Amino acid sequence: MKVTLENIDLKYGDTYAVKGVNAEIEDGHSLVLLGKSGCGKTSTMRCIAGLETPVRGRITIGDQVVFDSEKNINIPSHKRNVGMVFQSYAVWPHRTIFENVAFPLQMKNLGKKEITDRVDEALHLVGLDGFQKRGASLLSGGQMQRVALARSLVMRPSVLLLDEPLSNLDARLRDRLRIELRALQQKLNLTCVYVTHDQGEALALADRIALMQNGKLAQVGSPGDIYENPASASIADFLGVTNIFPVLKNGHPGTYKMAEHRLELTTVDYTLDGDAIKACIRPEDVIVSGQRPDADSNNWAGEVSVASYQGSNVRYLIELDGGPAIEALVSRRDGPPAGKGNRVWVTASPSDIQILPAEVA
Numbered sequence: 001m002k003v004t005l006e007n008i009d010l011k012y013g014d015t016y017a018v019k020g021v022n023a024e025i026e027d028g029h030s031l032v033l034l035g036k037s038g039c040g041k042t043s044t045m046r047c048i049a050g051l052e053t054p055v056r057g058r059i060t061i062g063d064q065v066v067f068d069s070e071k072n073i074n075i076p077s078h079k080r081n082v083g084m085v086f087q088s089y090a091v092w093p094h095r096t097i098f099e100n101v102a103f104p105l106q107m108k109n110l111g112k113k114e115i116t117d118r119v120d121e122a123l124h125l126v127g128l129d130g131f132q133k134r135g136a137s138l139l140s141g142g143q144m145q146r147v148a149l150a151r152s153l154v155m156r157p158s159v160l161l162l163d164e165p166l167s168n169l170d171a172r173l174r175d176r177l178r179i180e181l182r183a184l185q186q187k188l189n190l191t192c193v194y195v196t197h198d199q200g201e202a203l204a205l206a207d208r209i210a211l212m213q214n215g216k217l218a219q220v221g222s223p224g225d226i227y228e229n230p231a232s233a234s235i236a237d238f239l240g241v242t243n244i245f246p247v248l249k250n251g252h253p254g255t256y257k258m259a260e261h262r263l264e265l266t267t268v269d270y271t272l273d274g275d276a277i278k279a280c281i282r283p284e285d286v287i288v289s290g291q292r293p294d295a296d297s298n299n300w301a302g303e304v305s306v307a308s309y310q311g312s313n314v315r316y317l318i319e320l321d322g323g324p325a326i327e328a329l330v331s332r333r334d335g336p337p338a339g340k341g342n343r344v345w346v347t348a349s350p351s352d353i354q355i356l357p358a359e360v361a
């Protein structure tokens with residue numbers, strides 16, 4: 001079901017944890033709330049669930065207004081038909097998988113047959129067929145999280161809220177489960193709000209990403225929008241753009257100069273001015289070569305200070321002559337890697353240099 005948040009403010013004591021949040025999640029879509037720890041993601045999610053009471057705003061799930069500060073509407077959590085999965089699995093270790101998953105249905109006094117069928121169905125969905133009788137304490141972390149997910153799905157929630165559900169798992173399992181979760185969300189046409197501080201997870205799971213900073217939504221867009229066109233240098237930084245340099249307008253149209261160095265940057269976009277602007281260059285857009293390239297701009301010499309082999313790529317840190325260190329991510333296919341101490345040439349296409357405000361206005 002469609003979920004709408006309008007002007008949500010949430011306070012703890014005198015401090016705002018969430019400020020003026022507006023968001024719309026289309027029926028069957030997933031919205032990922034992405035941001036640093038403490039930016040207000042969990043608080044926003046808890047407002048949707050009815051576990052926190054905002055001081056202002058309105059929340060709608062489907063056709064039902066579940067919260068409206070002006071009209072004094074505040075539907076209790078258990079009547080919102082919202083499923084939740086948290087980082088801590090909250091699975092009872094001394095009960096069987098069946099008992100864990102069946103619990104919410106038993107609370108609703110459903111018939112035995114219906115409970116068995118729905119538990120079987122939910123376990124099937126999360127890939128735990130045949131685990132009904134197993135004791136929960138015997139499960140791995142990944143399996144526990146599947147049980148927690150099954151326990152939410154068994155209620156056929158209108159909205160599924162997931163708060164960093166994969167954070168306790170090791171990296172490989174996390175990668176696999178994130179693909180499974182996305183497949184399941186799409187197959188069941190689930191409306192999801194997914195909270196994470198991990199940009200890779202956000203890009204993989206979202207129809208839309210809402211990037212949170214200091215309790216506010218700083219940018220909302222598709223994963224592609226956010227990745228390709230971050231609204232500020234601090235968002236770019238959060239998304240893994242490691243080359244961020246303060247710049248100033250140079251006087252010659254089409255170029256900026258680095259504020260702390262002498263290097264000049266030629267860019268396509270030449271509109272921004274002021275003293276709080278930064279040039280952002282993704283490491284994969286930095287081209288490294290052994291000879292001076294033909295490019296007549298953004299042509300810098302330097303010395304490799306770190307070369308880190310990463311399987312399909314090599315990650316370099318290159319100290320530019322008279323400039324900053326720049327990071328480059330080079331495909332192994334592009335020839336034999338340079339080593340520490342090698343002299344190299346570095347270029348970047350003017351279209352790959354984004355000039356952004358330091359922060360969202």
Ligand SMILES: Nc1ncnc2c1ncn2[C@@H]1O[C@H](COP(=O)(O)OP(=O)(O)O)[C@@H](O)[C@H]1O
Pocket residue numbers: 012013017035036037038039040041042043044
């Ligand atoms: N129960 C609480 N009481 C007081 N402050 C809280 C409470 N829960 C969260 N906060 C504060 O609200 C802000 C947002 O927290 P939270 O929503 O948990 O962030 P996130 O999930 O993005 O890490 C933080 O500054 C946090 O310290």
Ligand SMILES: [Mg+2]
Pocket residue numbers: 038041042043
């Ligand atoms: Mg949190």
